[in-house]
C-alpha cells in the first residue's frame with residue numbers, strides 16, 4: 001500500500017531524531033563490557049534519551065517492557081533487557097529507536113564482547129557489510145526488490161543466511177510504516193523507490209538456518225537452530241540526488 005512521501009522541510013526534524021539515535025549508540029558503546037547486565041545498558045540508554053528531551057520508542061510499544069532491544073548471540077532481534085550479564089565471547093545487538101518531537105530515528109549495531117570466535121567476528125563483519133550492500137542498492141526511481149536481491153547475492157558467498165520473518169520498514173512520523181523492506185531475494189520487484197521516502201534497512205544474518213521462533217515472552221526472536229545471529233540497522237532518506245544515511 002501507499003508509501004508516505006515527506007518534504008525537504010521534513011528532513012530537518014528527521015535528521016535530528018536520527019542523529020540522537022546514533023548518539024545513544026555511541027554513548028552506550030563504552031559500557032558494553034563483560035559483567036554489565038542488559039538491563040543496566042537499558043537504563044543508561046533510557047536516561048540518555050530522556051535527558052535529550054526524547055522518548056524511547058520501544059517502551060510500551062505493543063506492550064514491549066523496556067526502552068531498547070538487546071539481542072545476545074542466538075537472539076535475532078527484540079531481546080528484552082534483563083539480568084543477563086555479558087561475558088567474553090558474546091555478541092550483542094543494541095537497537096535504539098527514539099521519538100524526538102514526534103519524529104522517529106532507528107539504528108542498531110552488533111558489538112563483540114571480549115574475545116570472540118573467528119566465526120562470530122566474521123558473522124558480525126558480514127552483517128555490517130550486508131547493510132551497506134543494501135544501502136548501495138537504493139536508487140531514486142529504482143525498486144525495493146533491488147535491496148534484497150543485492151543483500152542475498154552478497155551473503156550467499158559466505159554460507160550465512162538472511163532472516164525472512166523480520167524486515168526493514170518505512171519510518172518518519174510513525175515508528176513502523178509501509179513498506180516492508182525485505183532483505184532476501186524475492187521474485188517480486190516491489191514498489192518504486194522515490195525521493196521523499198524514509199525507511200530502514202536492517203538485515204539479520206544467521207550462521208545457520210534463516211528460520212526463527214519467538215520465545216514465550218512474546219518478543220524474543222531466536223534462531224530456530226540456536227545458531228548465532230547479527231544485525232546492523234540504519235535509517236535512510238531518499239532524495240533526488242540519491243541516499244542520505246540519517247543515522248550515520
Ligand code: MF3
Nearest residue numbers: 058061064069078095097106
Ligand atoms: N527497533 C526495532 C526495529 O528496528 C523495533 C523494536 S520494537 C520493540 O524496527 F517493541 F521490540 F521494541
Ligand code: CO
Nearest residue numbers: 106200202233
Ligand atoms: Co527498524
Ligand code: CO
Nearest residue numbers: 095106107233
Ligand atoms: Co531498530
